[in-house]
Amino acid sequence: MALNIEIKRTLDGSDTLFVPAIKEHYHSIFGAVQESRHVFIEQGLLAVSEDIDPVSVFEVGFGTGLNALLTDLTAKSHRREVRYTTIELYPLDRTVWGTLNYPAYLPETDAAERFNKIHEAPWEVPQQMNQGFHLTKIQADLRQYTPPDSAFDVVFFDAFAPGVQPDLWTKEIFERMYRMLHPGGLLVTYSCQGEVKRNLRYAGFSIEKLPGPPGKREILRAGKN
Numbered sequence: 367m368a369l370n371i372e373i374k375r376t377l378d379g380s381d382t383l384f385v386p387a388i389k390e391h392y393h394s395i396f397g398a399v400q401e402s403r404h405v406f407i408e409q410g411l412l413a414v415s416e417d418i419d420p421v422s423v424f425e426v427g428f429g430t431g432l433n434a435l436l437t438d439l440t441a442k443s444h445r446r447e448v449r450y451t452t453i454e455l456y457p458l459d460r461t462v463w464g465t466l467n468y469p470a471y472l473p474e475t476d477a478a479e480r481f482n483k484i485h486e487a488p489w490e491v492p493q494q495m496n497q498g499f500h501l502t503k504i505q506a507d508l509r510q511y512t513p514p515d516s517a518f519d520v521v522f523f524d525a526f527a528p529g530v531q532p533d534l535w536t537k538e539i540f541e542r543m544y545r546m547l548h549p550g551g552l553l554v555t556y557s558c559q560g561e562v563k564r565n566l567r568y569a570g571f572s573i574e575k576l577p578g579p580p581g582k583r584e585i586l587r588a589g590k591n
C-alpha cells in the first residue's frame with residue numbers, strides 16, 4: 367500500500383512526515399531529531415552496557431531511517447559495534463526519503479553518504495554498512511513477524527501511536543518483543559500511555575518512566591528481568 371505522505375518541518379528544524387489519512391506524524395512535532403536522539407539513542411542504545419559488544423538493536427518501524435542514521439553515527443562516535451535490524455511494512459519511495467533534510471541538518475559531514483547507503487541497502491539481506499554498523503532491513507508486517515528468541519539487546523519501539531495503531535501495542539506483540547531480548551535487555555518507546563504500560567507489564571517487563579524530550583513529559587524504558 368502506498369501511503370499519501372507530506373513532509374513537515376518540526377520545531378528543532380528537522381523534518382518529519384505526516385500521513386493525512388491517519389492524521390499522524392512519524393516523529394514529535396517539537397523536534398524529530400531531538401526526539402530520536404533522546405528516546406532511542408540516549409535512553410536506548412547508550413543505556414546498553416559497554417561490556418556488550420556488538421550491541422544488537424531491533425527497530426519497529428524503519429520509516430524515514432532517522433533512527434538508523436543516528437545509530438550509525440553514534441556507533442562511529444562512541445566506537446561501538448552495532449547490529450541493527452529494522453522492520454517496515456511500507457518502505458518509503460526515494461522521492462520522499464530523498465527530500466528529508468537530515469543529512470543537511472546533522473553536523474556530521476558524512477551524514478548524507480551514510481543516509482543514502484542505509485536507504486539504498488537491499489531489503490532482507492544483512493549488510494555491512496560502515497565500520498561498526500551492520501544493517502538488516504526486513505519488509506514485513508510486525509503482527510505476522512516471529513523474531514528469533516534471545517537475539518537482541520535493545521528494541522526501539524517506534525510504531526505509530528497506540529491510538530492510531532492499537533494492534534501493534536498489544537500484550538501478544540510485547541510478549542514477542544520480550545522473548546526476542548536477551549536477559550537484561552531493554553525496550554524503549556516514546557509512548558507512556560496506561561494501556562502500553564499494562565501490556566508491557568503483562569508481557570513480563572519491568573517499567574521505568576524517564577523524562578521525555580521537549581514537548582513530552584515522560585517516556586518509557588522497559589527491562590527484561
Ligand SMILES: C[S@@+](CC[C@H](N)C(=O)[O-])C[C@H]1O[C@@H](n2cnc3c(N)ncnc32)[C@H](O)[C@@H]1O
Binds near residue numbers: 426429430432433
Ligand atoms: C512512527 S513511524 C516510524 C518512524 C521511524 N522510526 C523513523 O525514524 O522515521 C512508524 C512506522 O511504522 C511503520 N508500520 C506501520 N505499520 C506497520 C506494521 N504493521 N509492521 C511494520 N511496520 C509498520 C510505518 O510505515 C512507519 O514507517
